[in-house]
Amino acid sequence: KAGVTQTPRYLIKTRGQQVTLSCSPISGHRSVSWYQQTPGQGLQFLFEYFSETQRNKGNFPGRFSGRQFSNSRSEMNVSTLELGDSALYLCASSLGGTGAYGYTFGSGTRLTVV
Amino acid sequence: EDKVVQSPLSLVVHEGDTVTLNCSYEVTNFRSLLWYKQEKKAPTFLFMLTSSGIEKKSGRLSSILDKKELFSILNITATQTGDSAVYLCAVVPDSWGKLQFGAGTQVVVTP
Numbered sequence: 001k002a003g004v005t006q007t008p009r010y011l012i013k014t015r016g017q018q019v020t021l022s023c024s025p026i027s028g029h030r031s032v033s034w035y036q037q038t039p040g041q042g043l044q045f046l047f048e049y050f051s052e053t054q055r056n057k058g059n060f061p062g063r064f065s066g067r068q069f070s071n072s073r074s075e076m077n078v079s080t081l082e083l084g085d086s087a088l089y090l091c092a093s094s095l096g097g098t099g100a101y102g103y104t105f106g107s108g109t110r111l112t113v114v
Numbered sequence: 115e116d117k118v119v120q121s122p123l124s125l126v127v128h129e130g131d132t133v134t135l136n137c138s139y140e141v142t143n144f145r146s147l148l149w150y151k152q153e154k155k156a157p158t159f160l161f162m163l164t165s166s167g168i169e170k171k172s173g174r175l176s177s178i179l180d181k182k183e184l185f186s187i188l189n190i191t192a193t194q195t196g197d198s199a200v201y202l203c204a205v206v207p208d209s210w211g212k213l214q215f216g217a218g219t220q221v222v223v224t225p
Contacts, residue, residue, distance in 0.1 A: 004156075033212065035213075042218065043157075043202070043215040048211025049211075050210065055210040056209055056212055088155065092211075098210070102159055103148070103213060104159065105150075107156040108156065
């Protein structure tokens, strides 16, 4: 069974630009969560989507947004990029998003803002 | 505010040694605690713990949860160089899709 697929693997963007990252969850999983991982802050929760609805949101500015499609694939968007947005962005897929069945992570998108 | 603290932050051991990693937490409405291993990019799932005192085992790895003292331990016996990684502890609070992660423990196993 295919795992969680994130695209692209690497991105280099310039300050002020915007970027869109994609995450395809495991087939049958309807919950997709997004995380930002940096050396200084570790893994921090961005938001979670279930059945095309955002159910939860972390403490990130409004420049970070996301959406989920009817096939459970999710995208996250970062507008007006800042140098501090350079990070590994991970998504995790889950059956229901309650933690009862665990979370499976994708390999991430490495974003570098220059 | 929910908090997960892992210790030590890093350690170096020789092949064959036993390693004990600690994870303490303070979180409202605890649901479960998860351990992950992160080598390059994707954290890979190791254990999910929901009940106190029940040890989970997978090969040379084992883990246990103490919900009264609010901590968990991950043990790795007979370490191998392939065990070198960052080990992440995450707590699942009563909050949709959110994992509260600790900073991780960097384990280096030398030949």
